[in-house]
Amino acid sequence: MKIAVVGGTHGNEFTGVEVCKALEKSQQSYKNEYRTFIANPMAHLKKLRYVDSDLNRAYSKTSSPLGNEKERSDFLKAEIIGKFDFLIDLHTTTSNMGSTLILTDTNPKTLNAACFIKQNFPHYKLIFAASGDDPYYTTNLTKAGLTVEVGPIANNIVKASLVLDNLDIVRALLNYDFQTEFNYAEFEVYSEIDKISYPEKEGYYIHPDLEGKDFEILKTGDPIFIDACKNTINFEYAGHELVYPMFINEAAYLEKNIAFEICEKIKLSEVLGS
Amino acid sequence: MKIAVVGGTHGNEFTGVEVCKALEKSQQSYKNEYRTFIANPMAHLKKLRYVDSDLNRAYSKTSSPLGNEKERSDFLKAEIIGKFDFLIDLHTTTSNMGSTLILTDTNPKTLNAACFIKQNFPHYKLIFAASGDDPYYTTNLTKAGLTVEVGPIANNIVKASLVLDNLDIVRALLNYDFQTEFNYAEFEVYSEIDKISYPEKEGYYIHPDLEGKDFEILKTGDPIFIDACKNTINFEYAGHELVYPMFINEAAYLEKNIAFEICEKIKLSEVLGS
Known part of the structure; x- marks a missing residue:
């Protein structure tokens, strides 16, 4: 090789x-x-x-x-x-x-x-x-x-x-x-589902409760954004039961307005069908 | 004001x-x-x-x-x-x-x-x-x-x-x-002593034992640099008993070849004499 x-x-x-x-x-x-x-x-x-x-x-x-x-x-x-x-x-x-x-x-x-x-x-x-x-x-x-x-x-x-x-x-x-x-069935992968954008309204940052929590479970209702007046925005995403965030606050994604990505955890054997 | x-x-x-x-x-x-x-x-x-x-x-x-x-x-x-x-x-x-x-x-x-x-x-x-x-x-x-x-x-x-x-x-x-x-005598400050450069020989990085240890005591003999072959260089600095590092691995200091700064801890009242 x-x-x-x-x-x-x-x-x-x-x-x-x-x-x-x-x-x-x-x-x-x-x-x-x-x-x-x-x-x-x-x-x-x-x-x-x-x-x-x-x-x-x-x-x-x-x-x-x-x-x-x-x-x-x-x-x-x-x-x-x-x-x-x-x-x-x-x-x-x-x-x-x-x-x-x-x-x-x-x-x-x-x-x-x-x-x-x-x-x-x-x-x-x-x-x-x-x-x-x-x-x-x-x-x-x-x-x-x-x-x-x-x-x-x-x-x-x-x-x-x-x-x-x-x-x-x-x-x-x-x-x-x-x-x-x-045996691919013995290995788990985080499979990319979607990218989450910053809110349209300016001045929102990643919420401190989410900061650094890559690969920790993110549930509906968890705070994901906060502004300087401490207004928060909570997570909502339909169609997936268990979601894991990654690339939270990646500097290079700012120019694309991406706050983080979300994935699900599946068997490696399952990606072959996707 | x-x-x-x-x-x-x-x-x-x-x-x-x-x-x-x-x-x-x-x-x-x-x-x-x-x-x-x-x-x-x-x-x-x-x-x-x-x-x-x-x-x-x-x-x-x-x-x-x-x-x-x-x-x-x-x-x-x-x-x-x-x-x-x-x-x-x-x-x-x-x-x-x-x-x-x-x-x-x-x-x-x-x-x-x-x-x-x-x-x-x-x-x-x-x-x-x-x-x-x-x-x-x-x-x-x-x-x-x-x-x-x-x-x-x-x-x-x-x-x-x-x-x-x-x-x-x-x-x-x-x-x-x-x-x-x-009362300035009741407050302590870290007072800058010197800047420590990277070794002249290329390929040395901050040692993992020093990485992130800003404001923790740095003693003579502590490893401060390491290269990819795991050769290390230890700290040596004459004339000061207790030394504290700061700005360890600050990105902006690379262009000046500075690895970190060192300071001593003194009473705020003492800086007036310096």
């Missing part, structure tokens, strides 16, 4: 860049071949998520990346598509997500690799968030792959604990036998 | 901007007159600390602010100097500082106001960090003033709890009788 290890798809998320540098420096060899990529050096230099458009939305047939990210996505397509079998894309979030793996496709290699990590690093949570019929994530450059998303960490800083934690799982995947098969 | 309440001196620190907006919206009246200032609207719009140079270093005789910040500092000088008696400058940090007040001068109005807040909001810590003979902070636009610095919070996000906490102390100061006197 040939694995692409990608850091800095978002330039202000430093952890993945440091993981790539550390892998290069150590020059250790592994069961699988690999190459590291600093995906967006100019955004990293400028300490920005992106320069002209989001590189982690650039890879569908209908994506129209702009300027610097057009150039970078063309480069990465040329270097990765058809040349690598699996891609690990390293991200961070300002929300209190802990250590997570995001599955962006249902390729058996993706599902088994996620089970392998969950079995050996049980503090990792699995999230299922495929991008539909026309997939656009960096991980979609290869047939199979995983996004690693860790938090909370502010943009433009590095925490040693996260670099070391990420290095552990990246090295485990570089040594993983991709023929190994797991 | 006339008080200037300043938010957004650093454009990517959103809390102060929201506090100013909330004050304006509520139109409440207080014992002291006040006016709010969004110090650096362009940096705030661009979600950057500053556009051309740091606005919170712009106010000494020898400061040479650049471009946008030259314009903004000229504007704020014209609007504030001689027209206001006290300034509250609202900041955030990515480090685990909790709620703090930074004293940047030894004017009795500054010292007494700090004691007043400490007495009524005991979770606030006091930090003494005057900028020498040629003071350059935004707070130095008036003869007396306080910098509010709260964390941890990632840049470009708002936490309701911090907005409400800041609003509480700003409102308390707007209603404070600036004639009140306190």
